[in-house]
Amino acid sequence: MKRTKLLLAKQNTYADKDTFTLIEENIDNLKNGYIRVSVSLISIEPAMSGWIVNRTNYMPTLNIGDIMHAFAIGSVIESNHRNFKIGDRVTGNLGCQTLADINPEETELDKTIPLNISDELAVSACGLTGLTAYFGLQKIGNLKKSDTVVVSAAAGAVGSIAGQLAKIVGCHVIGIVGSQEKKDLIIDEFNYDNAVNYKAEDFKEQLNKATPNGIDVYFDNVGGPILNYCLARLNKQARIVLCGAISNYNSDKPMTGPSNYFNLVYQSASMQGFIVLDYKAEFNDARKIISSYIDQNKIIYRTEVFEGLTAIPDALQHMFEGKNKGKVLVKV
Ligand SMILES: NC(=O)c1ccc[n+]([C@@H]2O[C@H](COP(=O)([O-])OP(=O)(O)OC[C@H]3O[C@@H](n4cnc5c(N)ncnc54)[C@H](OP(=O)(O)O)[C@@H]3O)[C@@H](O)[C@H]2O)c1
The missing domain is CATH 3.90.180.10 (Medium-chain alcohol dehydrogenases, catalytic domain)
Structure with missing residues (x-):
């Protein structure tokens, strides 16, 4: 063999x-x-x-x-x-x-x-990908029904599940993606309320319009300028879930911090990172929850x-x- x-x-x-x-x-x-x-x-x-x-x-x-x-x-x-x-x-x-x-x-x-x-x-969806979305939102996002939640890389593996989980809680959910095709996809298929294209020249205006009442939870998959702009739109006691920073992964330059970070102080907000493996002991229960949402067509993957x-x-x-x-x- x-x-x-x-x-x-x-x-x-x-x-x-x-x-x-x-x-x-x-x-x-x-x-x-x-x-x-x-x-x-x-x-x-x-x-x-x-x-x-x-x-x-x-x-x-x-x-x-x-x-x-x-x-x-x-x-x-x-x-x-x-x-x-x-x-x-x-x-x-x-x-x-x-x-x-x-x-x-x-x-x-x-x-x-x-x-x-x-x-x-x-x-x-029932592996590390879905579990990452689940634990990021549950442990750090601390979602409330009326929250405005923004998710980046929203058409991707983690982002597509994160948006749907936030919708299940009853939040108003906006996705950030890199094309018009993905904007349509996340609204039509992944149940997002609204979508914004970060590659468009008017990205900031699009995000302002989509979040007129500010951001309560930002699920960050990308880091870089998108994280920086979301920091500027945080509400009081907002939470940033630091899941990943793909915009930096292929760069050989050292990562730099976001210049708008001090808004965390003004808004008494928090920004916390995590690795999904931190929650291994709870994987089985979370998997059951995610698979039951899939069975009920509440989550599409x-x-x-x-x-x-x-x-x-x-x-x-x-x-x-x-x-x-x-x-x-x-x-x-
Ligand atoms: N903390 C943890 O335990 C944990 C576990 C798993 C994954 N993660 C992180 O979660 C994030 C998403 O992972 P995934 O597996 O779900 O990948 P994914 O979202 O399926 O794929 C990556 C997506 O990132 C977007 N992207 C690529 N370059 C970008 C850039 N420069 N700026 C903004 N967006 C960019 C692309 O979408 P567009 O077309 O929209 O640009 C691409 O489709 C990654 O940062 C990953 O490292 C963290």
């Missing part, structure tokens, strides 16, 4: 074909204490650009020649570990490879995905699936160029 794996070849900020090398190897006998997982679907994350250059501290350091990290789902095909059996579905950092030999004592895996949740759902490990650089570029609507996945 052979295994194909994608190794890190270059630590560049903008992942392209030269960033990785694809190799094929014969597999050895499975070590004691290990399980062998057949990887089926990989979740493409903006954070992958940070893993390549070791910008994040919540993933193991990656050196040239290491298997590229990937949150993914797969099935156990061989087990030398007492807690895992053949057929178990597992999610976690399985790496960009067809077959993953994993020591569950070293790499944390989740094998509690309910049978009614498909692989695709388990790595999108979209996926775009690329084929094969060789498609990973293209899938990353597709997302960073804003071509995706919903969650980008790679079928292994």
Whole structure:
């Protein structure tokens, strides 16, 4: 039996074909204490650009020649570990490879995905993506029914779910996106009340018009100038959920802070970051809630699936160029 794996070849900020090398190897006998997982679907994350250059501290350091990290789902095909059996579905950092030999004592895996949740759902709306939207809003957003909520990257994986969750609470929800097509999509499909195009010359006027009473909660996926302008429109006691800063991920310059940050003081507002993995202990309950919303058609989720490990650089570029609507996945 052979295994194909994608190794890190270059630590560049903008992942392209030269960033990785694809190799094929014969597999050895499975070590004691290990399980062998057949990887089926990989979740493409903006954070992958940070893993390549070791910008994040919540993933193991990656050196040239290491298997590229990937949150993914797969099935156990061989087990030398007492807690895992053949057929178990597992999610976690399985790496960009067809077959993953994993020591569950070293790499944390989740094998509690309910049978009614498909692989695709388990790595999108009911996976880290949906959970990120859920916990960001629940733990930091602290939503109230009358709140005006603004979400950036609103047609993307996290943003599309965040907007719908805020609508379920009864908030007035505005999405920030990069095209007219995405404006239409988030209103027609993802139930947003209004949409603003940040690439339009009159972006600020559009946002002012869409938020005449200011902003109570800003769910920030992008950082940069959009975060800065939202800071200027905060209401008293507003909350900013710092989820991500994709506008900075492909830059080799150090990140700079927003000049409007002092409005947090004037408005007694707060701005808090989080990593979804902080809330692991609550994943199961949250997953049940999100999947019941999906069953009731209160949440619509979209996926775009690329084929094969060789498609990973293209899938990353597709997302960073804003071509995706919903969650980008790679079928292994
Ligand atoms: N804190 C956590 O635990 C956690 C977990 C998962 C994800 N995240 C973060 O959540 C954010 C969204 O992730 P995702 O997986 O849902 O990705 P996504 O939104 O599906 O895809 C990224 C989107 O970002 C937008 N974008 C790209 N460059 C931009 C720029 N310069 N300025 C503004 N928007 C830009 C594009 O949409 P447009 O066409 O609209 O520009 C693109 O479609 C990322 O920042 C990610 O790092 C955080």
